[in-house]
Amino acid sequence: MDPVPRTAPDGPDDPDPLRRLSLDELRRRTSMKWRTYPDDVLPLWVAEMDVPLAEPVVAAITDAVALGDTGYPAGTAYARALAGFARRRWGWDGLVVERTAIVPDVMLGIVEVLKLITGPGDPVIVNCPVYPPFYQFVTHMDRRVVEAPLGADLRIDFAALEEAFRRAVADRGRAAYLLCSPHNPTGTVHDADELSAVAALADRYGVRVVADEIHAPVVAHDAGFVPYLSVPGAEAGLSLMSASKAWNLAGLKAALALAGPAAADDLARIPEEVGHGPSHLGIITHTAALRDGGDWLDAVLRGLDDNRRLLDGLLAERLPAVRYHPADGTYLAWLDCRPLGLGDDPAAVFLARGRVALSPGAGFGTGGAGHVRLNLATSPELLTEAVRRMAVALA
Template identity: 85%
Template structure:
């Protein structure tokens, strides 16, 4: 099986229909089942289109996993959905019954309310995330100009390339020890993560501004 993170965490990349169709074609050629983790789908920027994996040609035997937990901050109320393509429905039906017993009653109600009635709240959140991406770009340009950052179209996360700072493979350790800013270490995300950190943008402008100020102070 191939676990596809779409939109991608931590880079925020939103895959195009052409890219997803190419994945489906490769999976069919080599007999691989694609399981698409689409938990960040509601958090795609308003000027970017999200393409569900199961909507592209050749994805009929794929599986999609989704939840309201990220977009509506419901991670503490664990619940999720597994959606099968038409050629994978029987495989999903064979999963043991107890697999579906994890969500609590409150979790199911909260996720239902979010997906059914939480559109206005989500629209406001997306606007705030757009503002924070622009703010982070400006703050880094002013205070940490050598850190490379490309605002992403998906997720509420920022992937920062800190290699020019010369802080080693895990800059998060330095920012925590010297600046008291907790970031996700890049090496935790596998190949290519050395020298990077992941920053959570889902916060207030004041907190984001203070975080970058402390990060800059930690390397001066």
């Protein structure tokens, strides 16, 4: 392999957080992204961003540690910060602090919410290909997954969704729909009409909607994220949100469960001890991010827009057979590598021959084989090098 750029292209003062850290600095990290593979592998797989933390986050955690403020979480500061963020970013005034609960993280929050509205053996509908832990957590808690595949345009196929709803309620009459919004891995941002149609369909079949909205802040401004609970008919819905993805805080665990007005009694039944699971430092930093980290997030969003365009051009030049539709949400790219003839697991080929780590598509369920998920949240230089290595793997 050719030498990899090891220094940040424009230095620590570059306004784009994605350009500030050198490869040497990144390799000093001890998180999953940087410790799973040997140092000759470029890791563009797990959802960690190659960015320094936002200054308000650094200040909040530094102050807390200096005070020894590392006890158990309490209060509604996180929910109030999210409500303010929702008003500013999405024009949504409907986040009611009293209808929220702190949970350890989004996936564990989903588990707790599903426990409230489903029982053992009940079906949970998902739009595949979708985030692999949906399958893992749902089946581990003794529920069964029912797939409603996305359409060829990578958007919700409402005929498939209705058929999945019909099958799901045929036996027991109780089912949940785990909606990924924005969608992981495709980056699709569901619009208000689509979400309203989801709510109407769910009401018709008596299916409860649980929306995973962890990537909600990572949406291009001109696309416009729409919270599920904001659409007509979603009153019985539940949502999970977090600052985790947008501000790179996965190691500082904290999330919020939100309930529509008709689901408030359900959320009120969540066990009190669940609220002990989030990290107090996590809640402090997530609160600071939502309240004061908007400028930093805007800079990241601009960098991601640049990287989407860069990736589109690089693939056209180096891997023109790969199908890629730049999306408005998340920092993930869903690449259809089936025309390359690499079989069901092209990620294994890119790793073995190109020394670049991507997420294998097969783990995302039906429709994922032959695909890879690539993490765009890195510097343009590392993204360019990754695509070069992918092309070399085919030589």
